[in-house]
Amino acid sequence: MAGLNAAPLLAALLRHALPGLAVLDAALAEGGLYPWLAGARCGAAAPAALPGPERALLRRFRQGGRPLFGFDPATDAALAAGAPEAWGGAAARLVVLGAAADPAPWLAGGTLVLARAAPEGGWARIILLAGAPAPFERLDLLLTEEERLPALLAALEAAARALGAECGTRRVSPRLATLTLLAGAVEARAALEGEALIADAAAEGRLRLLLGCLPPRPLGLRVILAPGGPLPALFLDGAPHPAEAAGEGVLEARLPPGGVRPAVLGLAGATTPRVRRVEIGP
Amino acid sequence: MTARDALTAFTPLPPARNGIADYAALLLGALTAHYDCAAACEDWLAEAPPGVAVLDPALAHRRIAPGGRVLHQLGNNPQHGFVLQALRRHPGVTTLHDPGLLHLHEAAGEGVERILAGMAGATPALAPFARHLRDHGLCTRANHLLFDLAGEVLARSRAVVVHSRFALGRLRALHGEARTGHVAVVPHPLPAAAMPERAAARARLGIAEEDVLVVTAGFATAAKRLDWVIEALERALAAGAALRWVHAGAERPEEFPLSARIAGREALRPCARVTGWLPQAALDEHIAAADALLCLRFPSFGESSGALARGLAAGTCCLVSDTGAYAELPREAVLHIPLAGAVPALAAALAALARERALARRIGAAGREFAAREMALPAVAAAYREVIEASRERPVVAPPPAGAAPLLVLEAGPALRPAEVEAALAPHAGPCRLLLAVPDLAALAALTLDRPGLVPALLPPWAALRRLRVQAPPAQPGLLLELDLPWRG
Numbered sequence: 001m002a003g004l005n006a007a008p009l010l011a012a013l014l015r016h017a018l019p020g021l022a023v024l025d026a027a028l029a030e031g032g033l034y035p036w037l038a039g040a041r042c043g044a045a046a047p048a049a050l051p052g053p054e055r056a057l058l059r060r061f062r063q064g065g066r067p068l069f070g071f072d073p074a075t076d077a078a079l080a081a082g083a084p085e086a087w088g089g090a091a092a093r094l095v096v097l098g099a100a101a102d103p104a105p106w107l108a109g110g111t112l113v114l115a116r117a118a119p120e121g122g123w124a125r126i127i128l129l130a131g132a133p134a135p136f137e138r139l140d141l142l143l144t145e146e147e148r149l150p151a152l153l154a155a156l157e158a159a160a161r162a163l164g165a166e167c168g169t170r171r172v173s174p175r176l177a178t179l180t181l182l183a184g185a186v187e188a189r190a191a192l193e194g195e196a197l198i199a200d201a202a203a204e205g206r207l208r209l210l211l212g213c214l215p216p217r218p219l220g221l222r223v224i225l226a227p228g229g230p231l232p233a234l235f236l237d238g239a240p241h242p243a244e245a246a247g248e249g250v251l252e253a254r255l256p257p258g259g260v261r262p263a264v265l266g267l268a269g270a271t272t273p274r275v276r277r278v279e280i281g282p
Numbered sequence: 283m284t285a286r287d288a289l290t291a292f293t294p295l296p297p298a299r300n301g302i303a304d305y306a307a308l309l310l311g312a313l314t315a316h317y318d319c320a321a322a323c324e325d326w327l328a329e330a331p332p333g334v335a336v337l338d339p340a341l342a343h344r345r346i347a348p349g350g351r352v353l354h355q356l357g358n359n360p361q362h363g364f365v366l367q368a369l370r371r372h373p374g375v376t377t378l379h380d381p382g383l384l385h386l387h388e389a390a391g392e393g394v395e396r397i398l399a400g401m402a403g404a405t406p407a408l409a410p411f412a413r414h415l416r417d418h419g420l421c422t423r424a425n426h427l428l429f430d431l432a433g434e435v436l437a438r439s440r441a442v443v444v445h446s447r448f449a450l451g452r453l454r455a456l457h458g459e460a461r462t463g464h465v466a467v468v469p470h471p472l473p474a475a476a477m478p479e480r481a482a483a484r485a486r487l488g489i490a491e492e493d494v495l496v497v498t499a500g501f502a503t504a505a506k507r508l509d510w511v512i513e514a515l516e517r518a519l520a521a522g523a524a525l526r527w528v529h530a531g532a533e534r535p536e537e538f539p540l541s542a543r544i545a546g547r548e549a550l551r552p553c554a555r556v557t558g559w560l561p562q563a564a565l566d567e568h569i570a571a572a573d574a575l576l577c578l579r580f581p582s583f584g585e586s587s588g589a590l591a592r593g594l595a596a597g598t599c600c601l602v603s604d605t606g607a608y609a610e611l612p613r614e615a616v617l618h619i620p621l622a623g624a625v626p627a628l629a630a631a632l633a634a635l636a637r638e639r640a641l642a643r644r645i646g647a648a649g650r651e652f653a654a655r656e657m658a659l660p661a662v663a664a665a666y667r668e669v670i671e672a673s674r675e676r677p678v679v680a681p682p683p684a685g686a687a688p689l690l691v692l693e694a695g696p697a698l699r700p701a702e703v704e705a706a707l708a709p710h711a712g713p714c715r716l717l718l719a720v721p722d723l724a725a726l727a728a729l730t731l732d733r734p735g736l737v738p739a740l741l742p743p744w745a746a747l748r749r750l751r752v753q754a755p756p757a758q759p760g761l762l763l764e765l766d767l768p769w770r771g
Contacts, residue, residue: 053343053371238341268326
């Protein structure tokens with residue numbers, strides 16, 4: 001599944017609507033919200049469903065020194081059980097799921113679920129139709145307590161308006177609502193640093209960074225490195241990729257439209273590159 | 283096939299200090315005539331030939347279409363660890379530069395269980411060596427000679443390329459006709475670029491025309507028999523031959539302390555030099571400048587030699603051991619040194635070459651003519667293409683899917699022998715349960731007291747014991763072993 005065109009818009013929407021929300025983006029390999037939702041913990045909810053080489057690739061990465069979700073059974077179980085410590089004590093939790101994952105266990109633990117093509121179940125649902133600006137993409141926000149739906153819908157609508165998006169809502173039933181939003185003006189720029197970076201220090205002099213499933217449109221990339229020393233060579237999805245120096249310790253490149261797999265940035269030099277920040281944007 | 287189908291090669295490349303890296307660069311450069319080539323290499327900044335992209339091996343799978351063309355360059359050193367892992371994921375054509383892969387398995391951290399699994403296909407007479415490894419962690423040089431660990435590569439490859447009929451014959455002898463029907467012989471190619479001219483190379487290296495330069499090349503491994511070279515040179519020097527010896531390559535002191543050995547030889551010390559690792563151009567200069575290039579080998583696993591190919595291309599007189607792949611070279615193209623009595627024969631040959639320089643030139647010229655005929659790079663690339671295309675539809679043997687572990691039952695009386703256990707386990711791979719059945723628990727107690735170390739003694743070394751428990755009535759009493767058995771392809 002390709003990266004979401006509307007991922008930056010949806011990430012901004014959730015950030016505004018649900019401040020303090022703890023997010024687990026478990027759809028990293030299938031077009032989740034990474035890298036647009038800062039602070040999200042990332043991984044794959046159903047790694048066994050991934051092709052072997054992709055699974056092996058994701059297994060290499062660390063976020064904040066920890067394996068990605070899906071590759072660390074003890075921590076995975078704590079997150080799935082909604083253990084407060086695992087979620088950093090956050091009051092509100094959201095998990096982003098891919099097509100192969102079952103939302104039921106998450107919902108049972110009181111976690112909101114955002115999923116593409118979510119199956120039918122006994123859950124309340126807000127269908128999000130987002131165009132940024134086109135084509136429209138559908139995601140379903142699932143929750144177990146239907147009494148929370150009106151407030152959640154109102155918060156989302158208010159956030160959409162605050163973002164300058166055109167939007168419309170409809171309550172189809174107590175358990176089903178829709179929110180349509182159209183925004184061409186959300187100039188989202190993802191900024192990854194610290195624990196938001198998903199990295200694999202492959203070997204001395206080589207570093208891989210996971211960029212997530214990027215939207216199907218060209219974007220700009222800016223890599224800010226610790227100053228000193230020559231700039232590393234840049235690779236995209238394993239192959240050399242043209243990049244330009246843009247000041248001391250800064251590399252800039254154009255990213256082609258995202259594909260169906262998470263983009264991987266590679267940096268290679270005489271010593272392992274020290275990345276301070278990665279920015280992705282228009 | 284269209285003109286530019288994609289071919290992905292998993293291989294080290296220069297500047298890795300690895301002869302196979304040089305070979306791969308040479309071959310891929312020639313294969314660009316047939317394919318859109320890319321090289322997946324652990325060093326992303328490696329030097330690939332023009333037109334060949336270097337890929338990160340962890341992401342190379344994204345370039346490989348289902349059933350796509352894949353080439354693996356596999357040698358017996360840790361720089362090929364990622365190639366071994368890649369061939370498990372991407373079946374293709376594998377060039378087995380060295381059919382002995384035990385050092386690779388050890389150095390690349392493949393683990394004892396995988397090594398024991400690779401030993402599983404060997405003759406039962408060799409089981410004690412595997413037991414020593416399993417029970418005591420003992421691995422001697424004999425293991426490297428007796429176990430090649432090539433079974434997995436044969437099973438997982440659509441085709442396998444070796445460089446000599448000797449290497450093919452060795453694989454056949456160890457693994458049988460059925461498992462080696464897809465092995466092809468493609469000779470080692472000559473270098474693409476012309477070798478340096480002899481006189482110019484000698485001038486650049488400061489070798490006077492009257493000096494008789496003897497060169498050995500590459501890693502100074504034990505199998506290159508530099509001990510024989512030292513002895514033979516001393517004899518030739520004592521007989522009055524005016525020889526200079528240069529070892530153009532890196533030392534591997536854990537295998538053979540070359541510099542220390544030379545330092546201990548008074549007569550040899552003033553006329554011997556070890557250069558350390560050399561870049562290709564400098565190595566070529568030494569080979570081209572030589573009056574004699576020594577390529578000795580014992581024991582031989584059928585390896586090929588890049589240095590020998592360069593020596594032949596340069597028209598340098600090459601002296602080789604009369605064994606393995608070297609024995610297949612025409613008698614007029616190189617000087618064969620017998621294994622029995624190698625030192626006196628080599629000493630005599632060197633003395634003769636020192637006396638009669640024209641003899642060395644005649645042999646060198648014949649070698650060059652042979653190599654140009656049989657080892658030209660375009661012909662080698664075409665042979666590879668033929669193997670790659672012919673093998674595309676060949677299925678590879680896949681490990682059995684994980685399923686319920688079968689239960690085998692053997693009566694565990696005092697007479698039960700390891701060979702019976704091994705025979706019972708032989709048809710199985712993967713998880714397996716074995717019940718060593720006894721009439722009752724008292725009999726089990728008596729049996730274990732009577733035969734201490736019963737389980738390790740009974741199990742073949744390649745059967746990994748995962749769990750053991752006593753099974754009591756009402757189930758059939760006995761020792762229930764949960765095993766993991768190797769897949770032999």
